[in-house]
Amino acid sequence: MRFEGRRVVVVGGGIGGLAVALACRQRGAEVLVLEQAQAIEEVGAGIQISPNGLRVLDALGLGQGLRDRACIASAVSLRDHSGGAEVLRLDLSRLAEAGTYHFVHRADLIDLLVEAVRASGAQIRLLQRVVAVRPGAPAQIDLANGDRCGGDLVIGADGLHSAVRGALNGAVAPVFTRQVAWRAVVPNLASHPPEARVHMGPGRHLVSYPLRGGAQINLVAVEERSDWVAESWSHLDAPEPMRSAFQDFAPDVQALLGAVERPGLWGLFRHPVARVWQGEGVALLGDAAHPTLPFMAQGANMALEDAWALAACLERDPQPQALVRYQHLRRDRCARIVATADGNAWKYHLKNPLIRSAAHLAMGVLGRVAPARMLAQFDWIYRYDVTAEA
Ligand SMILES: Cc1cc2nc3c(=O)[nH]c(=O)nc-3n(C[C@H](O)[C@H](O)[C@H](O)COP(=O)(O)OP(=O)(O)OC[C@H]3O[C@@H](n4cnc5c(N)ncnc54)[C@H](O)[C@@H]3O)c2cc1C
16 A cells, blocks of 8 residues: 555554554554543553564664663573572673663653654544444444544554454453463662563562663562453552562562552463454554563564554555565464463473472573573574564
8 A cells, every 4th residue: 555645543552553653654644543541651560672672663763762761681580589599591682783672661662652653743542442443445443432433544453452353353252371460660679780580489470670770670470370360450459469479589579579569460361363463454463463471571572563564564565465464474473472472481480399490400501501592592583673574
C-alpha cells in the first residue's frame, strides 16, 4: 500500500501501538491511535530492552532518547536464593554490539514514544474503547460510546485481552500457569549494580535490576501457587505476602523487599499465539498476537519488531500481499520466543535440593569453561535485525 493519503487506525496506545503509529506516520500515512484509558501511562515498573528491540528504536529515531533514559545492562547474574552465591554470570559486554542491552522505566519509554507520535502529526484519542472490528475495505470499528470509524488499515495493538484478535480468531481461553508475579519499584538501598539478578529458589524466583541512573530497583517476583489471580496489573497486593513468599531469600533481597509498599500482582497465563494475524484491512501485533510469559523479557521487544515489520511490509507491497508477508515474517519467530519463555520457569524453580545443587553446579561449570557459548544460545533473539530483514 502506498502510505500517502491512507488512513491507519491503531487500536491501543501501548509500546507496540505507539511504535507502529510512528512507523506508519513516518512513511506518510494519516494515523489515528484509539486508546481506551483516560491517559497514556504505564504501571510503575521496569522493562528490559534488548539489542533486537533497540535496533527498532534506532530506526525510528528514538535510540538516543532511550539511551538517555536507560541504564546499560552489564550482565545477567543467576544466583542461589538463600546465600545469594552467584551460579552463572552472562557477561552482556560479550554481545556483538556491547552496551546495547538496557533497563528502562516503562513510563519513560512510553513518554518517549508518545512525544514522538504527537510530534509526527499522528493523532491520539483517549477514552476510546473499541468493542468490535469488522475486516473489509475499509475495515470498520465500533466504539463503546456508540461511535464508529474506519480505515484503510486497522491495527490491533490492544494487548492481552485484544478485541481485534477475537475478531480474527474467535475466543480462546487462556490457561493459568499456577504462577503469579509481583511487580514493584523500590529505592536502590542495596547498591545494586547495573545487572539483572535472578535469585532462583524452590518454586520461586526473583529478578531485580536498576532503573533511572541506578536510583531505583525494579523487582519481579514469581511464585508457583494453586489459587487463581487475575491477569492484570490493576490488582494491587499488600507487601506482606510478597515478603513472606521470599523470606528465606538472601539478605540483599530482604532489604529490597522491606522497601516494597503496594506491589502489583499478576496471574501468569499461557495463551496460544494467534493463528491468524491478518484479514482484509486488519492486522495484529504485540501481545494481541502473541502474549508471552515474561521469562525471556521479550514481549515488548517483539512488539517493537512487529511494528517495524508491519510498516516495512506495507511500504513494499500492496495490502493483501503485505499483510500475508508480515504474518509470514513474524509468526514463527514470535512463536519460538514464546515457547522458549514457556520452557524457562522450571529451570529457575527446581524444588529437589539435590537436583537443584547439581543443576546449579553444571550451569556454573559451563559458564566458566564456555562463557561465550552460554550467551550465544540467545544470538537468534538478540542479533536479529528486523530493520534489515523486513
Ligand atoms: C512481569 C512482566 C515483566 C515483563 N518484562 C518485560 C521486559 O523486561 N521486556 C519486554 O520486552 N517485555 C516485558 N514484558 C512484556 C511486555 O510488558 C508486553 O509484552 C508489552 O507491553 C506488550 O505491548 P503491547 O503494546 O502489545 O500491549 P500493551 O502494553 O498491553 O498495550 C495495549 C494497549 O491497548 C489498550 N487497549 C486494550 N484494549 C483496548 C480496546 N478494546 N480499545 C482501545 N484500547 C485498548 C490498553 O489500554 C493498552 O494501552 C513483561 C510482562 C510482564 C507481565
